[in-house]
Amino acid sequence: MNKRATEAAAYHLMRGVTYFIVLVIAYVIFDIIRNGLPAINWQFLSESPRRSGAEGGIFPAIVGTFCLVLGAIAVALPLGMGGAIYLSEYATQGRFVRAVRLAIVTLAGVPSIVFGLFGLGLFVLFLGFGTSILAGSLTLACMILPTIIVASEEALRAVPQSLREGSLALGASQWQTISRNVLPYAIPGMLTGSILGIGRAAGETAPILLTVAAFFLPRLPRSIFDQVMALPYHLYILATQLPDTEKVRPMQYGTALVLLVLVLGMNLGAILLRIHFRKKYRW
Amino acid sequence: METATQQSAPGPAVGERPPEQLPRVLGVTRRRQLKDRFIRATLLLAASTSILIVILIFSFLIKEAAPFLKHPGFSALLGSRWTPVSFLRQTYGIYPLVAGSALVTALATLIAVPFGVCGAVYLSEVAAPAERETLKPLIELLAGIPSVVLGFFGLVVLAPWVKEVFGLQSGLTALTGALLLALMAIPTIISISEDALRAVPLSYKEASLALGASRLQTIWRITVPAALPGIVAAVMLGMGRVIGETMAVMMVTGNAAIITLSPFQSVRTMTATIAAEMGEVSFGSDHYRALFWIGIILLLATFSLNLVAQRFLKKYRMVQ
Numbered sequence: 001m002n003k004r005a006t007e008a009a010a011y012h013l014m015r016g017v018t019y020f021i022v023l024v025i026a027y028v029i030f031d032i033i034r035n036g037l038p039a040i041n042w043q044f045l046s047e048s049p050r051r052s053g054a055e056g057g058i059f060p061a062i063v064g065t066f067c068l069v070l071g072a073i074a075v076a077l078p079l080g081m082g083g084a085i086y087l088s089e090y091a092t093q094g095r096f097v098r099a100v101r102l103a104i105v106t107l108a109g110v111p112s113i114v115f116g117l118f119g120l121g122l123f124v125l126f127l128g129f130g131t132s133i134l135a136g137s138l139t140l141a142c143m144i145l146p147t148i149i150v151a152s153e154e155a156l157r158a159v160p161q162s163l164r165e166g167s168l169a170l171g172a173s174q175w176q177t178i179s180r181n182v183l184p185y186a187i188p189g190m191l192t193g194s195i196l197g198i199g200r201a202a203g204e205t206a207p208i209l210l211t212v213a214a215f216f217l218p219r220l221p222r223s224i225f226d227q228v229m230a231l232p233y234h235l236y237i238l239a240t241q242l243p244d245t246e247k248v249r250p251m252q253y254g255t256a257l258v259l260l261v262l263v264l265g266m267n268l269g270a271i272l273l274r275i276h277f278r279k280k281y282r283w
Numbered sequence: 284m285e286t287a288t289q290q291s292a293p294g295p296a297v298g299e300r301p302p303e304q305l306p307r308v309l310g311v312t313r314r315r316q317l318k319d320r321f322i323r324a325t326l327l328l329a330a331s332t333s334i335l336i337v338i339l340i341f342s343f344l345i346k347e348a349a350p351f352l353k354h355p356g357f358s359a360l361l362g363s364r365w366t367p368v369s370f371l372r373q374t375y376g377i378y379p380l381v382a383g384s385a386l387v388t389a390l391a392t393l394i395a396v397p398f399g400v401c402g403a404v405y406l407s408e409v410a411a412p413a414e415r416e417t418l419k420p421l422i423e424l425l426a427g428i429p430s431v432v433l434g435f436f437g438l439v440v441l442a443p444w445v446k447e448v449f450g451l452q453s454g455l456t457a458l459t460g461a462l463l464l465a466l467m468a469i470p471t472i473i474s475i476s477e478d479a480l481r482a483v484p485l486s487y488k489e490a491s492l493a494l495g496a497s498r499l500q501t502i503w504r505i506t507v508p509a510a511l512p513g514i515v516a517a518v519m520l521g522m523g524r525v526i527g528e529t530m531a532v533m534m535v536t537g538n539a540a541i542i543t544l545s546p547f548q549s550v551r552t553m554t555a556t557i558a559a560e561m562g563e564v565s566f567g568s569d570h571y572r573a574l575f576w577i578g579i580i581l582l583l584a585t586f587s588l589n590l591v592a593q594r595f596l597k598k599y600r601m602v603q
Contacts, residue, residue: 007499014405021402021469022418025425028436082329090323091330103333109520109589110340110582111527113554117561117578121343125566142336149333175319196427203429206529206554210561232431232530239435240534249439256432267427271420
C-alpha cells in the first residue's frame with residue numbers, strides 16, 4: 001500500500017513538472033499577446049517608424065523580414081531539397097556521405113552569432129556585398145540549410161520502397177522514378193519540415209545584426225544591396241537602445257507580438273499540415 | 284560509347300532495353316540517360332554545399348582572426364581584463380567572457396536537466412498517448428519562440444521578478460540569463476531524451492515487470508539507465524544551444540565583464556560580447572580580430588559538444 005502511494009506521488013511529481021513547463025510557455029505567450037494586442041492597429045502595421053522607432057509603425061521592419069526570409073528560402077530550399085534527394089535516393093554509404101552528415105550536424109550546432117561573423121567575413125567584406133539584404137539572406141540560408149536537409153530526407157525515407165521498385169521494374173529511369181513516383185508523395189513532408197527552419201530564420205537576430213540590419217531606416221528597400229530593418233532587430237533596439245524604455249513599452253510589445261505571430265504561425269501551420277498529410281498518406 | 288558497352292555486356296542493364304531492337308526509342312533513351320546523369324551531378328553538388336559551408340566558416344573565421352597572432356600576439360587573449368576600448372591601454376583578456384559563458388551555461392544546465400529529464404520520462408513512459416500528442420507540440424512551440432522575444436520577456440517580466448524575489452539591486456544577473464536559457468534548452472532536452480527513452484526495447488521493460496518490479500522501479504532502474512547515453516547526448520546538445528545563444532543573454536545578464544561565481548552578479552558572455560561590440564569596431568583592428576577569436580572559441584566549443592553527443596546518439600542509430 002505504501003509502495004503504491006510512493007508510486008502515485010512520483011507520477012504526480014513528474015506530471016507537475018511537465019505541466020509546469022507547459023504553463024510557463026503559455027504564460028510567456030499570454031503575456032506578449034495581452035500586452036501586445038492593444039498596441040496593434042492598422043497604423044502600427046502600415047506606417048514607418050518615427051523618432052528612432054519610439055512612435056509610428058513597424059512597416060519597413062515587416063517588409064525587411066519578409067525580404068530576408070524570401071531570400072533565404074530561394075537559396076536554401078533548392079539546395080537543401082536537392083541535397084536530401086541525393087542523400088536518400090542516389091548516395092551509397094561511404095566516405096562522402098559520412099562527410100556530408102558530419103557537415104550537416106556541425107552546421108546545425110554552429111551558434112547563430114558565429115554565422116553572423118561568417119557572413120560578415122565572407123559575404124559583407126570578402127565578396128563585397130556590403131551590409132545588404134543579399135548578405136543577410138545568404139547568411140540565414142546557410143543557417144537553415146541543415147534543418148531543410150534533415151526534414152526533407154526524413155520525408156523521402158517515409159515513401160515506401162515498393163513505389164520505387166514498381167516504377168523501376170516498369171523501365172523508368174531513376175530520375176523518372178524519383179520525380180514522378182517519389183517526390184509527389186514526399187514534397188508535402190519536405191515542405192512542412194522546411195517551414196520549421198524558415199520560421200527560425202524569421203526570428204533570428206544575431207546573424208542579421210552583423211550582416212544586414214539597419215538601426216533606423218524608415219523607408220523600403222530598393223534593391224538587394226540595400227540595408228533593411230528587420231522585426232527581431234527592431235525589437236532589440238526598442239527594448240534596449242532607446243532612452244525612455246518604459247514609454248516605448250506598447251511599441252515593444254506590439255513588435256514582439258507581430259514577430260511571435262509570424263514565427264509561431266508558420267510553425268503551427270507546419271505542424272497542422274504534417275498531421276493532415278500523415279493522415280492522408282498511410283502506407 | 285553507350286551502345287558499345289551495351290552490346291558487349293551479357294545482358295541489358297535494368298531499366299534499359301537493348302537499343303538495336305527499338306531503334307526509335309534509342310534517341311529517347313540516350314537523352315534520358317544524359318538527363319539522368321546531369322540531374323544526378325546537380326544533386327551531388329547540392330549535397331556538397333553543406334561541406335563547403337562548414338569549410339568556409341572555419342576558414343573565414345581563421346582568416347579574420349589570424350593577424351591577431353602577429354600583433355598583439357595570442358598571449359594578449361589570455362588575460363583577465365577585457366577593456367578593448369580604452370584610451371590608456373586596450374586589453375583583450377577573454378577570461379571574464381569565458382567565465383561569464385561558463386557560469387550562465389552551468390546554471391542553465393543545472394536548472395534545465397531535472398525539468399527536461401522529468402518531462403521526457405513523463406511524456407514517454409507515463410502520459411497517455413492522447414496527452415503526449417497534445418503536450419509535445421506545445422513544448423515544441425517553445426523551441427520556436429524567437430530568442431529576442433524571450434529576451435524581451437526576460438527583460439520586462441523575469442528580471443523585475445528576480446530582483447524582487449532575491450532582493451537585488453538589479454534584476455539583470457547571471458541567474459536571469461540562466462533561467463531564460465534553461466527555458467530554451469528544455470525543448471531540445473525533452474525531445475531528444477524522449478526519442479532515446481522510446482528506443483529502449485520493450486522486452487527490457489517486460490522482463491523487469493515480469494520479475495515483479497513496479498512500473499516506477501522499471502522506469503528508474505531499467506528504462507532510464509538504458510537510455511542514459513541518449514539523455515546525456517540530449518543534455519549536451521541543449522548545452523550547445525545555451526552556449527551559442529546570443530540575444531536573450533545579451534538582453535538580461537547586464538553585460539559586466541567580470542569574473543564571478545555568484546549567480547546574482549551581472550556577467551558578460553562571449554556571444555553577447557561579439558554581438559554588442561562588432562557594430563562599433565573598425566574592420567581590421569585588433570579589437571575586430573579579437574572578436575573573431577571569441578567566435579572561433581565558441582565554434583570549437585559547440586563543435587566538440589556536438590561531436591561527442593553524436594557519438595552517444597549512434598548507440599541508438601538515431602543518426603545515420
